Amino acid sequence: MAREITGFSNPLVKRLRSLRDKKHRRAEGLFLAEGLRILTEAADAGALPEILVYVDRPDLPPLARQLIARTEAAGGDVVTTGADILAKMSGKDNPGILLGAYADRGTALEAIDRTAAPIWIVAERLRDPGNLGTILRTGDAVGAGGLILVDDCVDPFSVEAVRASMGALFTQAIVQTRWEDFLPWLRSGPGTLVGTSLRTDTDYQAIAYPRPTFILVGNEAQGLPADKEAACDHLVRMPMLGRADSLNAAVATAVMAYEVLNQHRRQVKHA
Amino acid sequence: MAREITGFSNPLVKRLRSLRDKKHRRAEGLFLAEGLRILTEAADAGALPEILVYVDRPDLPPLARQLIARTEAAGGDVVTTGADILAKMSGKDNPGILLGAYADRGTALEAIDRTAAPIWIVAERLRDPGNLGTILRTGDAVGAGGLILVDDCVDPFSVEAVRASMGALFTQAIVQTRWEDFLPWLRSGPGTLVGTSLRTDTDYQAIAYPRPTFILVGNEAQGLPADKEAACDHLVRMPMLGRADSLNAAVATAVMAYEVLNQHRRQVKHA
Known part of the structure; x- marks a missing residue:
């Protein structure tokens, strides 16, 4: 089951946001991808996120629900939160409803x-x-x-x-x-x-x-x-x-x- | 001769900076272009700026001096200022040494x-x-x-x-x-x-x-x-x-x- 994050001060907010910096990407071995289209492309290519954050809305598209289920089944860390906290994590004003942190693909x-x-x-x-x-x-x-x-x-x-x-x-x-x-x-x-x-x-x-x-x-x-x-x-x-x-x-x-x-x-x- | 602007509060600073907004571009019938390469391309294509701002340095390239002379000869408003004020005008951290305001080309x-x-x-x-x-x-x-x-x-x-x-x-x-x-x-x-x-x-x-x-x-x-x-x-x-x-x-x-x-x-x- 997805765990819920309700506060801006949760350490995951700072951790994901830090992945905007190359230094932190290197240190963590993770990078960010945003949005249903790109995350679906990734899953189709066989890449599931280590950490998946989503905004739980009633109108969540079926593709998003599939991605959540597949990430959970693969043992990924699935997190639900509010749109404002997701925006804070991604550092973007309008990040969509999905944010994934993926293992380095070099x-x-x-x-x-x-x-x-x-x-x-x-x-x-x-x-x-x-x-x-x-x-x-x-x-x-x-x-x-x-x-x-x-x-x-x-x-x-x-x-x-x-x-x-x-x-x-x-x-x-x-x-x-x-x-x-x-x-x-x-x-x-x-x-x-x-x-x-x-x-x-x-x-x-x-x-x-x-x-x-x-x-x-x-x-x-x-x-x-x-x-x-x-x-x-x-x-x-x-x-x-x-x-x-x-x-x-x-x-x-x-x-x-x-x-x-x-x-x-x-x-x-x-x- | 070029006139010199030494203060951030000079109205031209605000006026040029406002051209970053479409609304002001429309109202003034002017738009901005930055950098020696683009301004030289413009001159070669027959377009000289209505207003040309440059940073007067001893190592100003000959192409920049030619552009200044041509703009003055064509009756353009040529202004010299400091690198910090040019940066303020252009809204860019590192705008180079030249900024031109050109008449709309539609x-x-x-x-x-x-x-x-x-x-x-x-x-x-x-x-x-x-x-x-x-x-x-x-x-x-x-x-x-x-x-x-x-x-x-x-x-x-x-x-x-x-x-x-x-x-x-x-x-x-x-x-x-x-x-x-x-x-x-x-x-x-x-x-x-x-x-x-x-x-x-x-x-x-x-x-x-x-x-x-x-x-x-x-x-x-x-x-x-x-x-x-x-x-x-x-x-x-x-x-x-x-x-x-x-x-x-x-x-x-x-x-x-x-x-x-x-x-x-x-x-x-x-x-």
Whole structure:
């Protein structure tokens, strides 16, 4: 049965709220996800929360009741509280009716089976949590295996990144590593590394992308540094007809990823 | 010569800061843009600020000095102040060294020459200013003529939208209109309206897109309503191989827009 929390001073309020900070996420090995849609996506992908907080209303949707039952059956800590206390826990004005605290979902680079997916996305020094979440969502759509975060990327388990991923955080493998570990791992097996750059004339549609293709995305403001560009098998550029010399990082990743997917689709059709 | 503002209580501080609110933007006919990169893009596109505020530092970049000189030559109000007062004006902790207030850039639907560009982007009930700005940036890259905002979209002149557009706000025509005005206008001339939808089996690469193609983007959470889908010449879908049933709105727009651009590029090559 769910236990009820009625006071703002309950330690769980402070504990969950603290998970908005990376330091506390690390210490606890937990991160937050909010809202029925994302929590349902998580459950469908096999992830149930360690702690589930909900507002007990008569009109609670059936999907929410299922999620509560499944979390209880799995031995999770299920808590009911008021909308005002849930808002305090989540730090959001309008958090919806569900808040989950999930065990960290990081994967080690060595645990990745690169042949399990035709596309992998690699981001280096990505700074914006919205971009990171949007890239995860795109990865899910194109059938990518996961997102490999290289060097100092924003935390993929921040509330903003989880929200922007719309649940894809739970379907994509997530690796946090360093370039000096990533590159030897990449070269120890099959896989083509492609980066987008302004310092090339090669059109992104002029290259044939094998399986698996690793799409390398650079920092939002600076793009890829020279040494990482030099390590790519292909540097390509998308046509840009206007005044601007770059696309949003999540947009560029998606345009690139759909090109790879479309090539793979044509190969299947013609095979 | 630039006039100097030394006090937080100067009326210009409050006036510029008030432009963060849509109500005040409307009343003044002005909006804010921040940072050397965006203000330089604006100037290159022919837009100089009505009011330009800068922090006078010895290491002011040459591009900033050029912008100041051009704004003064054009009769703009050029103001110098301290970094702390600029931060107060912009409402941002770290606004950079330049803040511009620009005259509204809205265009009437009737003033649009649709044959001037092969792609136009139409958004309906778009809610997120970051998405709106990102879509403008993509529009600039694919050579779109502009962004037509239908029904209750977020204000394209908000600080967040301007920032996400990275200056494309100054290169793209921006129309704010209603569906009941847009549709008769669209049908009064050439142009194909294409929307993305889950309620179709037509692959987005299975359609030939003429010039001009109008790409219709729906609300982030709800997509396009049935009546607007019914008004489209084509409803298409992108392949989505994962669990999620939608892409981020700015990502979907970009994938669609690059498909149209790529088809047009192939036509030129084969012509």
